[in-house]
Amino acid sequence: MTRYQFCRLCCLGTLLFLGGCVTATVDEMVFNEPTVSLGESTVVILGRRHASDYETEPDFIQCLAKHITSADDSVNVMPELVFMNALYPWFEPRTAPMRPSDLERLLQKEAVQLKLKDMKTEYMVWIDGNTVRTDSAGSMSCGIGPGGAGCFGFGTWSNDANYEATIWDFTDRQEVGRVSTSATGQSYMPAVVVPIPIIAPVQGTACDGLGDQLLEFFSINY
Amino acid sequence: MEAPSLGLTTIADTATTWGQVQHLTYAVKVLGVLMLTLLLSSCGVNEVVVEGRFPSPLLDKLPVTLGVYYKPEFREHEFFDEATTRGESDWVVKTGAAQVQMYNTLLEGMFERVVLLNELPRKDRVAEVGKQAVDAILVPEVNELQYSIPTHTKINVFEIWMRYRYELYSANGEQLADWTMTAYGKTPTAFLRSAEAAVNLAAVVALRDAGANFAVNFEQVPEVKLWLENTADRRATP
Structure with a gap:
C-alpha cells in the first residue's frame, strides 16, 4: 500500500466515523419525584398521536424505554403496544386521556382500574413531539456506464427534534413532572464516486437527553 | 453439428461460429426476460x-344478545386504485377479512352474547331470527373510503379514512337506529421494508380506530341509548 493510498483510507475512515453536529437543550420541571424505589411497579411511556399534522414516532418511544432500562434495570418499563392492547380501546389516539382530570374519569371504570392494578402501573409518561427535516440544499448526480457507476455532488440537510414528556402519577391521579428537549443538527453527504453520509443523530440525541431526565426522575441510582 | 432451427440460424451459417450463436441466443433470452420483468413490474x-x-x-359487557350480519360486500370489502401513468402500478387492498375479524373480537368483548347471522333481518323472517333469541341485530357497512397510497404521496406516509354506517334492527326486523362513525389510520413509521407492509399497517390502525370509536360511542348514540334503556326496563319488569 502506497502512502497516498494509506492517507486516502485514513480520510475515508475519519469521515465514516464523523457524525454531523448536534445541539441539544433539555428543560425540566418536576413537582413530586418518587422518594423510594419503584419496586415492582411499572412505568409506561406512550406517544401522543392525536394531532392531525404529526405523530410521535413509535421508535422514539422504544428508544426512551431502552435508554431507561439499559441504565437501570430495576425500573420496569412496559412496552407501549402491550399497554395499549391491554387497555384497548381507552388509550387509542382518539380516546386517550388528554388531562389528568380525564384520567380520573377513566379510572372510574372498574375494568380499567382493575387492569391497571393488575399491571402495577404507577406512572405514565406521555411523549409529545417529533423530528422533522427543516431544510436541505445541494445536489448530487449519479451515473452508470460500461466502466462502472458513481455519484458526484454534495448534499446537506438539517433536522429538528422537539419532544415534551409529561409524567402522570396513577395513584395520586395528577401530573408530577414535565421535561422537554430540543435538538437540532446538520447532516452532510459528499459524494466523489461513492456517497459518504455524515448523519447528525438528532433524534438519538433527543432520546438520550430526555431519557437521562426521566431516569433521574424514576431511578434512585441517578 | 447441426444448428437448431432458430431465427438466427441463417446469420450463424454465414457470419458466425456455432459458439457465437449460442452466446447471442442466450443474450437475447436474458434481455427478453429482463424486458418482460420490467414490463410486468411497471404494469403489475x-x-x-x-x-x-x-x-x-x-369493557363491562352489555347484558344483551346481539345478532350481527355482515353483508357479502362487507365480508369481501376491498378497494382498487388504478394506475394513472405507465410507471405506476395498480393497487388492490383487501380489507374484508380483517374487518370481520376485528368486529367479531370487538363485539364479543362488548356484549354478553353474539350470534352471527347468515341473512339480513326482514319483517317476513321474524320467526327465523326469533329462534336465535337475539335482542337486536347489527349490520355494519363501509359507507365511504378515502386513501393515499405510495404512488399518491411519494413519501412513506400512507393514510386510510373510512366512514362506517351501522344499522340496528330489532329481532322482528324493525329498524331501531342508523348512524355513521369514522375511522382513520396512518402508517406510524417510515421505516417499513415495503410499501405493501406500510399500507397494511395503515389499514390495521384504521380498523383499530374504527373499533375504538364504536366501543366508546355505541351507548352514546341516542337511539341505541333508548333501546338499551327499554331492554333493561323490559327485563326488570316481572
Missing part, C-alpha cells in the same frame, strides 16, 4: 390482503 398489481391482530376491548 400490488395486492395487499390486510392482516392484523386486534385486541379484545376492556
